[in-house]
Amino acid sequence: MSAPRMIFDVPPGRLRIDQTGRIVAATAGDHRYLSGGGVGEVIIGGRARQPELTRIAGDADEVDLELDAGDGLEISVRHTVAAGWGWRIRLANATQQELAVDQVRLDLAVGEQMIGHPIAAGAEAELVIRPGDGGGPILAGRLTTGAIAEITDAGLLTGPLRLPAGAGFVITWQWTWYADAARLLERRRGVVPWPTVRTVGEPIDLRSDPDAALIVPDDLIGVDGTLPGPAGQITELVADRAARFPIEERSARGTVRFSLGWAPAAEWVIAERIQHFPAPAPAGPAGTTADGILLHRALSAGTAADPDDAAELLELIVGALLDDGPATGLDATLLCIEHHRTGSRDLLEVAVDWLLRCDRIDPGLGFAVTQACLARVIRGQAIAPIIQHAGTLAAAVPGRPDLPLDGRGIAELELLAAIHRTLEQPSPAFRARLRAAGPYLGSGEVAPARPALAATDQAALIAVVRFAEEQAAAAVGRDWAAPPSVLAEAAAGILLDEVAETASTETLAWLALAQL
Incomplete structure (x- = not known):
């Protein structure tokens, strides 16, 4: 029929x-x-x-x-x-x-x-x-x-x-x-929590059925050192090592099976990665800008296993940038943050010179603008030329981003975030890109996005949202069901759970910038 x-x-x-x-x-x-x-x-x-x-x-x-x-x-x-x-x-x-x-x-x-x-x-x-x-x-x-x-x-x-x-x-x-996502989460009931991945040492909350049996591995413990809490209450679980753990809830409706993960902290991953960098050698290759950002972060956080070697290798990388001049926003960002660490005036002057000549929106440009302005304010120097030039670039950004969101859209969001630090109201272009970023951060949903961003783009987005936290919170309203900082933190844990050992240095460099 x-x-x-x-x-x-x-x-x-x-x-x-x-x-x-x-x-x-x-x-x-x-x-x-x-x-x-x-x-x-x-x-x-x-x-x-x-x-x-x-x-x-x-x-x-x-x-x-x-x-x-x-x-x-x-x-x-x-x-x-x-x-x-x-x-x-x-x-x-x-x-x-x-x-x-x-x-x-x-x-x-x-x-x-x-x-x-x-x-x-x-x-x-x-x-x-x-x-x-x-x-x-x-x-x-x-x-x-x-x-x-x-x-x-x-x-x-x-x-x-x-x-x-x-x-x-x-x-x-x-x-x-x-x-919107807020109403979605208000009505969501289930065993599988959000997020299912945290950084080692941070708790994950489980809301179990009082009539169900919760099966948890022996080496995964409650925050208070015990396993299940009173029936029907939230049970907080925590791990002291990076790993995934199988969880089961068995009840009359069936068996729910999922895994909870604990990822290493970004600082640990960065400290581990720089240990595999080649020893500093003036006659050899200096290393990449991403390498330099990782070295800078490890030295600033005090996690470098050999601070002298790390400082020497970073000096070679920065010296090459001074000789050749920065070519990207991340290059300029490294010069600016190293100026903050060392106080070298040359680093700041070279970075600012490039910023005032930059004619495109580059990943790292927004960070460089912000760090350069901060350094100039501390030194009592004018920041208006930097803001005006960056504002001219930002004014050319279309109101709506290309979809799906990509590295270019994230770089535009980064620059707009830098400019919005001086504005009272978010522009439509800033709001549109922030909304398009929401699904990739989860906005409060349980599962990561599919299709997902490439790992480096996801790391850049995490860094930019943390960088733009105050402006983002004012711009998204109920479009997101959790504060931007909470979503960025959860997204970072999920990303590190997936790629901690295989991530490119550029991916890790963005996660390092997220710590600024």
């Missing part, structure tokens, strides 16, 4: 389903949050197949369809839109013997220019989708029945299932629109 394409109003959005029962799109305004979906590939006994539609029917507020997946597996799907949008899938064993299903994939394609925040933890799963410009509304899909093992770019994966004769397994997914 066939039916015409169906369009349902699910305020503030719309859901479109085609004549085969597949999702065509979920939209709100000009944004397409989902660009496709439905029951996808089924794997039984190692053989993949696409279920065949056998029946479809629809009315004013629901669509029902039945599919045959072969080997006795029958699938029923229902979309309901009477109260929000519900998506119910029942997998039924129509045979007289147990049926082992390797995997069922529920296709979901996130729309272009959208950013997803997926989490799959068995009996707890969700997919938060928001526009790449950081605006609203936000579409959140949450598992209310069943279990999801993984969420990929292709969709939701069930994992292995064993269905007794005549039995079924139900997956229910409820979609809800939220005006």
Whole structure:
């Protein structure tokens, strides 16, 4: 049986389903949050197949369809839109013997220019989708029945299932629109915390079900030295080493499985990295600007294992910059922060000369402008020429950033943040880039963004948001569900958990600048 394409109003959005029962799109305004979906590939006994539609029917507020997946597996799907949008899938064993299903994939394609925040933890799963410009509304899909093992770019994966004769397994997914991240978080209830990664020694809060069993590794302890707190209360867990730990909550609704991670502090990672730098040699290569920023940070923080070698190597790097002249914003930033550390007037003068001639917006430019102005104020020198020149560059920044956000957009945000230190109200260009940065910081959602920024761009964004904390807090309002400094700190932990040992020196240099 066939039916015409169906369009349902699910305020503030719309859901479109085609004549085969597949999702065509979920939209709100000009944004397409989902660009496709439905029951996808089924794997039984190692053989993949696409279920065949056998029946479809629809009315004013629901669509029902039945599919045959072969080997006795029958699938029923229902979309309901009477109260929000519900998506119910029942997998039924129509045979007289147990049926082992390797995997069922529920296709979901996130729309272009959208950013997803997926989490799959068995009996707890969700997919938060928001526009790449950081605006609203936000579409959140949450598992209310069943279990999801993984969420990929292709969709939701069930994992292995064993269905007794005549039995079924139900997956229910409820979609809800939220005006902003704050309202999304106000209504979120779940075991998986935000964030799932902290710096070593910092606690992670778990809100467990009073009727559930919380399974925690023996070497992961409570903040007070014990494990579970009173039933239903928040349990604070902490680790004394960088690692990931598996966590389980077992209850009547099923098992929730996820991991908590503790990342090394940026200062530790930087101190470890500079130990592998080559010994200083006047006849050899001096090292990169990123190397110099790491050395500067280690010397300033007192974490360099050999301060004399670190200072000598840094002097060679800075000396090369003085000879050749800075070529990038990060070059100028290094000269300025080294001026603060050493008091050398030459470093500041060379940096300022470059800043007044700079004709492009470079990563590091905003930091260099701020550090140069700070140094000149301390020395009793005029800063107006620097501010005016940087303001001219900032005035040419378009009101809206290119999407998805990239290194150029982050550099523009950095310069605008530097200029906004002298302004009472954030400009539309600053606000627009800050909003576009929100999804990559989480804005309070559980899961990191997908697609993610490259590691160096993510580190730069973390540094810029910390740098622009006061202006950012005034600009974002309810667009973000947590203060900018909290989001940047959480994002830094997540990044270091992923790349502490493999990060480029440039990535670490941005995390060093985030400590200024």
